[in-house]
Amino acid sequence: MRLVGLGLVALMLTGCSTTPSYTTDNRRVWTPTTPISTKPGMSQDQLASIKVSDKDCPQINRHTNFAEEQLRLRGLTNANPEDLNEEDRLYNATARILIWSLRIGCSNPNRYTK
């Protein structure tokens, strides 16, 4: 299967809700039962569980806006990794890998074709 990005995951809308209200490709990939983090937005684990594929390209703006919103909620919109602690650095990297997986993969559909 042709992958769009690095292959992380399917996006979800809220990090602390009891039912997932956002999925990609009509797949329900994560069902949180209890709040995991006291920080706003998705937790690191939730963000890292999101996988994207070329099927997500028609909704790229929605997906990237969602990931950028998670960064904004954490105050990481224009963050430089050198200025972050380890927890924020990992969260920032996870979200940005997701964003760039979509941007690169959707703009260059043959990039990851073997």
Place this chain on the structure above:
Amino acid sequence: MKRIFLITLCLVGSVASADCFVRSSIKLTIVQLNVKPTDYQRIVVPDRNGSKCVLRYRVHIKDDWQTVEGIATAKTAAEACIRAADIQKASLLEEVTPNKVSAETLMVCSDQPDIRVRVVRIGDTIWESETDFHAHPDETSYFNYKRTKCRMFVERGARDRNLYTHQGIICKMDTLPDSKWRVIDKY
């Protein structure tokens, strides 16, 4: 007045500085290169035959950036620089280390900025070869983003007794061969 270019035959190894290289006899071929040459820096001076072009640029061989220098003369500056860009007639410049300098060694120095891999920040304007290529084979090639040529990079360093690896995106600022690049993101 800015010193443009200095060529010195080095007799002793004690005068080596960071801005000097020894001109290697190693000849390159285009097939040795991982990517096309980049980061062209040119100096054009009048010559009895018209113009002389000294062209320095960077090539990526195996896992490392190297500096290459080509020199050519022609009736016009443009023609001289086209000839100087012929990699098969160019010389690999090797950084000077004292034990490499000998009476037969030709050392070349310049006050042009020496390009090295360094720590970059989002928004920086840089030479392409100031960043390393991404280590993952799937991520080494260039890609288009908003009609711009871009690529991923990795940056390795140490902080607080920990090693870290950051990656990021750089994009070329225009289509000219000597164009600089902009750090778009880093994470």
